[in-house]
Amino acid sequence: MIQAQAKLSPTVLWLMSIISAVVVANNYYNQPLLAEIAMVFQVSEGEVSRITVLTQLGYAFGLLMIIPLGDKFPRKRLILIDLLFVLAALIWMALAQSFWMLFVASFLIGCSSVIPQLFIPMAADLSSPENRSKNLGLIMSGLLLGILLSRFVGGIVGDLWGWRSIYWIAAGLMVCSWLAIYRLFPEIKPNFKGNYLSLMQSVWHLAKSQPVLQLAAFRGAMGFAALCTIFTTLAFHLEQPPFEVGPTVAGSFGLVGAAGALAAAFVGQLTRRLSVQRIISLSLAIILLSWIFTYFGGETYLGLIIGIILIDLGLQSSHIMNQSDYFSIKTTATSRLNTVYMVSYFIGGSFGSWSAAEAWEYGGWPAVCAVGFLYSLLALLAHLLFAKKLGTAKEKAASGAA
Template sequence: MTISETSKLSATRPLSARAMIWLGAVTTGVVVTNLFAPQILVGLISRSLVMSEGQAGMISTLTLLGYAIGLLLLVPLVDLVENKRLIMRTLACAVAAALITALAPTALALLVATFILGASCAAIQMMVPLVAAMVPAAQRGQAIGDVMSGLMIGILVSRPLASLIAEAWNWRAYYLVSASAMTVLAAALARTLPSLRPATSASYASLLRSYPKLLWEEPILRVRAWTAALAMAAFTGFWSAVALRLPQPPFNLDANGIALFALVGVAGASATPLAGRWGDRGWARPMLFATHVLMAGSLALCAWAAQLQSHANALLLLALGTILLEIGITTDQTLGRRAINLLRPEARGRLNALFVAIFFVGGAVGAAAASAAWSYGGWTSVCAVSGLFGILGLATDLATRTGTS
């Protein structure tokens, strides 16, 4: 940490760094649901607002596009302005956008609001570098792992949660619940979040221009973002196709069963804090090897599950494969974030923005690859393609030790 960071944070440490970390984990978990909930709500929204197929397809797209723009244009402000004020204002925008989305009278109003909501969800990536700055380097992996557990759980529960709320009330209720939850969390953060003023005196334009330079100068960022992108590709490839496979034999799940199955992955996300702790102990390299082997092996189990005749055995094996896959993916993500947050303190915001932007590209590639694989060879092909991303991660482990210390 820089001198300015150390002096600023030392005054806030008596407020309990652990409590702040867990509050950060809950905040990221709640906020991130807004990015993935539209994927399950799109049908209800389009019918309610009489939207065309093209407009309906833009709901999720604009939300994620807004998030990508927020990553690249808003998160760098972490390196320029006082972090607490930045996070609070971004969360306020998220609350307002969620309320406007819930009350949107027209398709245009909803699309604009979801874009703003997606951009405001960049507050997630503002929390991570602040949490990283709160703890000594020797404990940074543990802290990031704790926050990442909230993030991954939020991603996994977003779709079933949105489905359950919409079924109980309607799609607008989801956004009202989200706005309420973010308001409560913002109030808690306003009282307890430490202030952190960056040491850099660079201009905003120079921060944006520094992206290519950072990517060129930091091999740890390149390698760890690459394996994170592979992990995200496996994640989106699996989850974009599993909902198509679960209604079919031998699984035979209805919509509610699919929503409940999505919660299985939460068990895998619970391994994230352990990954951070073990990374701090110097075990990152063997853990990365194990992680990428686990990803490939778990997808082989998922492919095998679909070949079984027994409904119960098939579901159990698929659930086991899903949990192991989530453990592998979240471990890679946690170790990658730990590595980049041990780099330049003055550039944590931009480093996190680049890391997340790159692994979201991986997610898009994974979804496209799974779609093609499903059309070509069904579920087995999807598992093979998703498992290939794990094998590529293993090949990277063999080729380099970058970012494993």
Template sequence: MQSNSPDHAPLGDRSVLALSATCGFAVASLYYSQPLLPAIAASFGSGSFAQGAIAMLTQFGYACGLLLFGPLGDRLDRRALIACLLTANIAALVSCALATHLALLLAANTMLGLTAVSAQIVIPAVSGLADPARRGQTVGRLMGGLFAGTLLARTVSGLLGAHFGWRTTFMVAALIELVPIALVWRHLPRTAANTRLPYPRLLASLGKLLREQPLLREACLTGFVLYAAFNLLWGSLALLLARAPYHWGSDVAGLFGLVGLVGMLASPTTGRLADRWGGRRVVALAAVSIMAAFALVAGAGRWVGWLAAGIVVLDLGSRANLVANQTRLYALLPEARGRLNTVFMTSYFLGGAVGSAIGTAVAARYGWSGLSAAGLLCGALALGVTARFRTAGRTQAFALPRPGSTSSASSGK
């Protein structure tokens, strides 16, 4: 049995702001380790392989968590589900801080990613309470909070790690995680189930959605390659900055997170563009932005200004990709928002895991120029995907005319 009725009265601006902060706090645990990777690996007597493994397994765990827990957002009360996940995430952060062997740390980081998916349950829930005409803007506000979490996590962890050690950073992060539990319990209303499907059938329905919805397939492919591009840089940034000519530590690497504030502030604007222009055009623009970003990153070994400019453009493109894809998916099947988001974000973070692994390997061997080439290729692949689905949509529209109907599933707008 499905329910297509609104879960609750529309949320006020104060609650949307609080839940935006919840998204930021919840997702931050994925990114605390990034500026600390060289220090963490060195403490276990390991090198670039360990750095890549930590980054990759955290993202891989997140993708698995989305697959396992994301569909439950359509089946259970979201507030209780999020509180349970955040509590488990605190335990994973403490396990990272206390790990005595590299294998234990890798296992703890996998669990950390697995339980860090709360934001991707909050966002579909709140989007269902938004005015349809302002859904993109609301999603943009939530994503602004999420992006703030990613940026500030890197900055805070870099500073804490440089002065107090990486283990202290994870313990402080565990304490911080108490904040989103309080926020979500205060501001997210209890929600009724959108479906009564048993859990195995709920998981099986993910494959059906992927088969039947071309727009979902397009979003998954573009999300995969563009988030891979994003993590090419962020997964290897601390490694490259520790080398000549910079020789900088985790504190400076973390401060580069602040450069992305421009992208964070632009998230609501991106949402409005998705409402006005259509998601596919904004995703194509995101792909071009990411290619431009890596063209700038190619010069990072000669002047740090090229790196700073590249990070700004990269963050703008990455945010545009995510906000535009999520906005158009949430309008597709209201009764399956949680599952649509699960499929998309699983693909998205699998791309992040692949990008993290490739980024450290390419950066270790080929430096800034190799990293730039890999990022340009990702952007070009995303443009190819949007062009392919646009052509397929037009062909379908001519072959199967539907007077008076403009389905978002076929148009991909």
């Protein structure tokens, strides 16, 4: 483990964090621009929201089909090849002239922009147990900052030069990322010798046989569904009175949420004083609390700001601890563990986006807040009901092995 830890230099760790941010951002540039895209293509808010849903479904599909390959093929080569597909999908999105082309391009952007989820198991493999949470926290902070800042940048660029321009800029960032990875990244040998079918069967086996992973996946899915609930409909909410503002202001709420993400970067250090399960309990409670501000203060900027800071803080904190929890499972199949968790995570996000769009059409902002609160409550209840039981089982297994 000491030799492996030496390979994860600070340069490579920071590079993972930065590239995670610019790659995952591809999935979220559309959210503050949905109202503008709907106007350009003359479609309803419900129809244009499908772009967000398809992007997240594409991401879940890419996680399922591509991420397990990180255990079978050299990860550096896999990342470089995948970046070329990201580049092609972004160019397609920028050139799309028909609404159906936006659907296809959005799905392909999501499907190919899974590179950060190859970085995370790589960092887990190369980290010592005492540094794992801290290193994962740095990469996850980059990931979440990319999600949040993409909304801010996408909104500004959309206001200045139109919605297509952000995808051309994103394509240029992918070229820079490809060159940085080619020159600076280490190569890691694969640890799986079977064929692709047996690889996918092993993913399913992990999903069925690891209750710690199952609980982490459910918590992550419900937490991300809650976050997507608010950001899918925020641009529509801000278009209406009393706000009546456009993409720049809607996107700036991503910058607000970045404060919560930055604070959560230090959550790994709390494991010296609190257990992982206690930190997860507090994080999920914060997500639940955020909806009080979002609902009761939803007609004011202050209420929305506090609510979004809290939900981002809670989600990022629980996400880091979820990954620290299931990466403690004794197996070399780290990419496949991450596949199960992240596929669940983004399926949850796609349900959050879909249900938020339906709730908006049915009952406006109060209905959206009710849906988000329900997702948050399900995550906390599942944790409170099952985490302690799983912890006791793990302790018994450890004492039996000793």
